[in-house]
Amino acid sequence: MENSAAASFVHLLQIMDDLREKCPWDRKQTIQSLRQLTIEELYELTDAITEESWPHMSEELGDLLLHIVFYAKIASEQNHFTIKEVIDRLCRKLIDRHPHIYGDVDARNEEQVKRNWEKIKLKEGKKSVLAGVPPSLPALIKAMRLQEKAKQVGFEWQETSEVWNKVKEEMNELQHAVQHAVENGDGREIEEEWGDVLFSLVNYARFLKVDAENALERTNKKFIRRFQAMENMAEKEGKQLADMSLAEMDNYWNLAKEKEKQISPQQ
Numbered sequence: 001m002e003n004s005a006a007a008s009f010v011h012l013l014q015i016m017d018d019l020r021e022k023c024p025w026d027r028k029q030t031i032q033s034l035r036q037l038t039i040e041e042l043y044e045l046t047d048a049i050t051e052e053s054w055p056h057m058s059e060e061l062g063d064l065l066l067h068i069v070f071y072a073k074i075a076s077e078q079n080h081f082t083i084k085e086v087i088d089r090l091c092r093k094l095i096d097r098h099p100h101i102y103g104d105v106d107a108r109n110e111e112q113v114k115r116n117w118e119k120i121k122l123k124e125g126k127k128s129v130l131a132g133v134p135p136s137l138p139a140l141i142k143a144m145r146l147q148e149k150a151k152q153v154g155f156e157w158q159e160t161s162e163v164w165n166k167v168k169e170e171m172n173e174l175q176h177a178v179q180h181a182v183e184n185g186d187g188r189e190i191e192e193e194w195g196d197v198l199f200s201l202v203n204y205a206r207f208l209k210v211d212a213e214n215a216l217e218r219t220n221k222k223f224i225r226r227f228q229a230m231e232n233m234a235e236k237e238g239k240q241l242a243d244m245s246l247a248e249m250d251n252y253w254n255l256a257k258e259k260e261k262q263i264s265p266q267q
Contacts, residue, residue: 012065012066012069013069013083016066016069016070016073017073020073020077026070029070029074030074031071031074031075034067034070034071037067038064038067041060041063041064041067042064044060044063045057045060045061045063045064046217048060050214050217050218050221068086069083072086096120097116097117097120097121099116099120100112100113100116114148114151114152115152117152118149118152118153129149129150129152129153130146130149130150132149133145133146133149138213140198140202140212140213140216141213143198143199143202143203143212144202144205144206144211144212144213147202147203147206148206157203157207160204160207160208163200163203163204163207164204166200166203166204167197167200167201167203167204169200170193170196170197170199170200171197173193173196174190174193174194174196174197176193177189177190177192177193178190225256225260226253226256226257226260227253227256229252229255229256229259229260230249230252230253230256233252233255233256234252
């Protein structure tokens with residue numbers, strides 16, 4: 001299997017060489033022109049993961065692999081690095097960061113492994129345990145990663161109930177900010193307090209073993225399905241949602257929910 005995978009990878013590199021030499025579009029691309037396309041491919045992969053569509057996931061992984069090879073090809077042309085250097089560096093990093101497998105460090109569970117990782121990263125020159133969180137991450141994912149990083153040095157609640165109490169505390173502070181805005185006409189605190197509520201809810205999600213980003217995306221998709229079902233029901237009756245009362249639309253919404261439950265009881 002390994003030889004077959006290696007042969008396929010070599011074939012991919014050969015195709016990349018051909019495209020870069022012979023295809024006008026591929027020849028024109030730069031790391032900057034590919035950047036947005038790479039982001040799109042990554043989001044398409046995350047959609048496939050959320051839907052647990054394995055055929056779609058296989059396709060999107062291939063598209064993402066193409067982009068990795070493409071960047072390495074451009075870098076090689078400009079004498080920065082080669083795909084071999086990319087792979088070799090990755091292999092060294094994996095070996096260095098898994099001393100419990102390739103060395104004599106003891107790590108009996110996932111948490112010990114993560115703590116070892118953070119210690120190794122600091123030894124590698126990182127000045128903060130938060131340094132490995134990319135600034136450009138979507139805010140919800142960034143909140144999860146920041147909290148996970150802080151946990152590795154012990155900055156973490158011990159009990160789920162403590163986290164929920166923090167959520168309630170932040171919600172109270174948000175309500176106070178809203179009330180203050182009503183009384184004084186100054187709503188500057190609302191955004192900050194709302195952000196604190198969301199950050200605390202992300203923390204609560206971690207304690208519940210819930211992926212906050214994925215959970216919200218599933219809810220987004222559910223809303224789209226149900227809203228579009230409402231539109232279809234209204235269209236069949238010769239109506240437009242914009243011309244209906246909220247009560248009428250709410251009735252359609254409940255019908256859409258019931259139909260979903262009949263098709264998929266777990267939703």
